[in-house]
Amino acid sequence: MAAEILAEGVCYQYSQSSKMALKDVDLRIRKGEFVAIIGPNGSGKSTLAKLFNGLFVPTKGRVTVDGLDTRDRENVWKIRQKVGMVFQNPDNQIVATVVEEDVAFGPENLGVPPEEIRKRVDEALEIVELKDFAQKPPHLLSGGQKQRVAIAGIIAMRPDYIIMDEPTAMLDPVGRKEVINTVKRLNREEGKTIVLITHFMEEAVEAARVIVMSEGRVVMEGSPREIFSKVGKLKAIGLDVPQVTELAHRLRGQGLAVRNDVLTIDEMVECLCPLL
């Protein structure tokens, strides 16, 4: 049985809508990967996320998690335990009135014995670096901290895959950094598979693979370098590129010999030094 999330020919249509939100999406997310999904609003990113853990089931085609079909209602709890979800609004996913109680919510639902829950909660709070906040009421936390509580709540369920649906969209730059650092650590140190949906390009750059969606379809797929070197194409579908990437692109257009796949300031400095 393959350890992966697989979408095959997936279409999805909302019941109130006449338009297809997703059209023939084929995707494979392997265990241990860090994948970013980018695309303008309404491109189907969030819909896709909800198909990964069986919140939605495909109108056509199928989604399987480690070989389990999400259409099969018997699999649904197994799938949700394997595939954790973090949503956009940090406020609306915290259930309990105390941080540690909230982190315990998932394992409690899974019927984990109390001592084991305690252990998992402490571990999860350790990983997101919120140990000192265990007894705090969530409304006193900053946005970034709340989002990390939400992540801890997912980690405590011991999922293999964590899907994040624009987890930083409502955060300030500090909160965004906190969350992205946590996400990177989860992937590198804890070996969790991460699917990060975002429209901040500097976050997508951190992933190993970037998937670009537009109007319900996957339109590009590749490493951040491959994707962001296509400045014109990205702009055409309403996406941004990091400033330095755009600068490199423009300078090439002016005949300067710079690489077209520059992602960071330091790379750009390296590129430009011999020329100036």
Next chain:
Amino acid sequence: MPIVVKNLTHIYMPGTPFESVALRDVNWNVEDGEFWGLIGHTGSGKSTLIQHLNGLLKPTWGEVIVDGVNISERGVNLREIRQKVGLVFQYPEHQLFEETVEKDVAFGPKNLGLPEEEVTRRVKEALELVGLKYDEIKDRSPFELSGGQMRRVAIAGVLAMKPKVLILDEPTVGLDPRGRDEILGQIVRLRERQNITVILVSHSMEDIAKLVDKIAVMHKGRMVESGTPKQVFKNYEALASIGLDIPQVTHLMIKLKNKGKDVATDVLTVEEAEAEILRAARRK
């Protein structure tokens, strides 16, 4: 219409154990027609400061003088001040409440007691200013619109008050790049057409650098810096020390300069950086 902030201090819940100082001795002059960017971390006092400018909050000490009127004075008509200083809060679409877009945008002008024809005229104008077609959208429920459209309707609701100063608290948060560019483009156009004063609160240094004439930096309740973008970003070490970024291209030029390259560092946009690097490369 100038706004003068003098020695403004604001303390939340004074005299209680929850007392907290949100603003300390802030001085700020906003001249007629200027475009200001207000930056700083969450909790740095930005929100408290802008809520003073239209009298939603009153100074604990100090003065806020809007168009010559001190807002703390007795008998001041706060409604008039709120009409002159329009404030668009974060996620303004959360305050939509009417059955139709037209009624919602009309809420402000109606509260001003304007005659009906004038209200309709203003609604039309405001919707067009935010790039929406009055005839197409006026009878729709605001709750059926897309996120970006909702936000524009909400902004129109403030524009319909015909403010002379427009304050926007992170008007692009949560939008995708295209939605963001649309809103920012409309703000620029609005300024061109009506020559109003704009104060833009934003976390995006790139946007701020591209748009504004002057920047004010808040940190822990104090205004630690103010001036033109070039002046403020030149002090990037000071900004970095309070955890604020500078635009990527500005950062790039500073790094090049530090490597001994002969480039100007007062670069704010991709276009400027392009020109500067080309210049430097050709010189070589």
Next chain:
Amino acid sequence: MNKSIKMLAFMGLFMALLVVATVVVSFPVPTFNLYFNLGESVIYLVALVYGAIPAAVIGSVGSALSDILKGYPMWAPITFFIKGTEGFIAGYFARRFNPFAGVVMGAVFMMAGYAMAAWKLYGPGAVPVELAGDFFQVSVGAIIALLLYKRMKNFLIKDN
């Protein structure tokens, strides 16, 4: 999505809203409730949109919760009973006849209930004061609920 979880979340949020409504606009009045508040508007609106049972649950548990949070748990059992029944009656009559009948019947029950509670707890002299204060409160609550119902009917019913 699972309907019952959605209902649970919705009831929780509306209980919170009820508590907020009892705190936001509230000033002391010498009635059983101690404070004039907007609690009724939430109970009636739920009654009009969702019917008797959700209104009874939100009315009873939510209002009792407000009492406990305000630090007066001794009112909680009485509030629980009166506000719960009030919500149920409002929801029942709103479905059976029309929204207006619903809020009126709910209001009548609420006033009668509190008048009796006041009689028992403070003595017969307190009844007129109680009735006057309650009348004011249910009127405002009823007006708001009917206004909101008219306004949000489409939004609320379509969504759920």
Next chain:
Amino acid sequence: HRLDPRTKILITFAFMVLLFVIDDFAGYAFPLIFIAAASLLSGISIKYMLRGLRPLLIIILLTFVLNLFMIKGRVIYEVGPLSITYEGLYQGTFMVLRLVLLIVGTSLLTLTTSPISLTDGIESLLKPFSKVGVPAHELAMMMTIALRFIPTLMEETDKIMKAQMARGADFSSGNIVKRAQSLVPLLVPLFISAFRRADDLAMAMESRCYRGGENRTRMKTLKMTREDLFAFVATGIFAAGCLASRFLW
């Protein structure tokens, strides 16, 4: 303080019922002793408990005055048409004392117990009734959600209020109908936001494998200790005293 919340709820309930059983002043000796003992054990001073009375002062006074003048009987003092009677004085004092004891006694519950453990206590007390259709777990879950979102919605209320004020809204003038109407621009956004949040929350709960109370475990389980037993015995003696005071005198 450290008692199981269930014990506290049950005792408070018993206390309330018993207060209404007592019908003379001598009977009040028992609740007074009870409160004094509880104050000692919990470390909350009587003075602190009495602070809770402040907002109720008007009612207490009103109760006293109404009873003073309304009860017919032996006249002590007359002012115009009003007369103070011996019975009125007795009744008034009696009612006020009962009210004060009620408030102080029950405030002990909220002063010593956090809302969360109260919710847990209520859930566990209702559990036996779930067989006859009382949704104990669901009620407790709703209360938890309510407690979680009260501060969030409060903040939101403040924000929406300010945003509408910036558009010239006025929440504080006019007659009843006007005022009720003026609240619409505040309440509609608030209700809609509560809906959206409920939607999001339901989705998040489902993603976290929530499926009702069955087969659910808890990280912290409630445990009755010997102290709880002791408290029950004490309450039993107290109750017996109250009943005795009523029927033996």
